[in-house]
Amino acid sequence: MSEFHATLYGDDAERATQxxxxxxxxxxxxxxxxxxxxxxxxxxxxxxLE
Incomplete structure (x- = not known):
């Protein structure tokens, strides 16, 4: 099984929350x-994209 982890900070984190x-x-x-x-x-x- 593959895993993918990403951490967002600042504006990117706020954008993700929104x-x-x-x-x-x-x-x-x-x-x-x-x-x-x-x-x-x-x-x-x-x-x-399709």
């Missing part, structure tokens, strides 16, 4: 964790 809040508000269900947020953003990125 995006998590936005996803919670705009998508069905909720984004319970940072990992779930990243999975959701990966899904959205893949959709936009």
């Amino acid at each position: 995006m998590k809040d936005r996803l919670d508000q705009e998508l069905p269900g909720s984004v319970a964790s940072n990992a779930e947020m990243v999975r959701t953003l990966l899904d959205l990125a893949e959709e936009s």
Whole structure:
């Protein structure tokens, strides 16, 4: 199993927090964790690239 770790600081961390809040508000269900947020953003990125 692979693992991916990222640490965000400053403006990037604030932006990630804001995006998590936005996803919670705009998508069905909720984004319970940072990992779930990243999975959701990966899904959205893949959709936009297809």
